[in-house]
Amino acid sequence: MGIALVRALLLLSGMAALSESAHSGGERDDKAVYEAVCGSCHPTSLAGGLRSEREWKETIAAMVRLGAAATEEEFARVLRYLVRTQTKVNVNSATAKEIASVLDISETSAKALVARRTEKRGFRTLEDLKEAPGVEASKIEARKDRIVFR
Numbered sequence: 001m002g003i004a005l006v007r008a009l010l011l012l013s014g015m016a017a018l019s020e021s022a023h024s025g026g027e028r029d030d031k032a033v034y035e036a037v038c039g040s041c042h043p044t045s046l047a048g049g050l051r052s053e054r055e056w057k058e059t060i061a062a063m064v065r066l067g068a069a070a071t072e073e074e075f076a077r078v079l080r081y082l083v084r085t086q087t088k089v090n091v092n093s094a095t096a097k098e099i100a101s102v103l104d105i106s107e108t109s110a111k112a113l114v115a116r117r118t119e120k121r122g123f124r125t126l127e128d129l130k131e132a133p134g135v136e137a138s139k140i141e142a143r144k145d146r147i148v149f150r
């Protein structure tokens, strides 16, 4: 394994650990870090689209291989910012954890959502999600462009 790859993998595991302890530091700070880290080689508009959480992790790892430099905490903030603002989630295949971070609901609510998904053999509409216990309809509505069903 190349040094760059090892470094990218270490960063990713660090990011995972740090995003567990999310909610420390505001969204504003995350945005500033994102702009500083990801805007240093190209405009951040290059990263303007929606991707899944996994795809963003891969993108960040690719940028590290291209020379992006930041601390583990900064990369964790970059990922958190992207997950909160530019990440799409397939509510029929994502894990509870992925659903929780994109929809900004607790992991307990997300687990309940996954149980309901199994029970209902999948969600078909936004209404299905809004009706689920522990989910605020307004949060679903606010993220409707980022929720995919297949």
Ligand code: HEC
Residues within 6 Å of the ligand: 037, 038, 039, 040, 041, 042, 046, 047, 048, 059, 060, 062, 063, 066, 067, 068, 069, 078
């Ligand atoms: C060291 C310079 C550098 C930094 C810092 C950097 N990038 Fe890039 N990025 C590049 C280069 C060079 C390309 C074009 C090469 C390519 O397309 O693979 C690129 C292309 C991209 C693309 C388009 C290609 C793709 O993967 O779809 C995205 C999205 C992107 N960067 C996101 C980011 C994000 C997010 C960050 C912050 C973590 C970041 N970049 C930080 C150098 C950088």
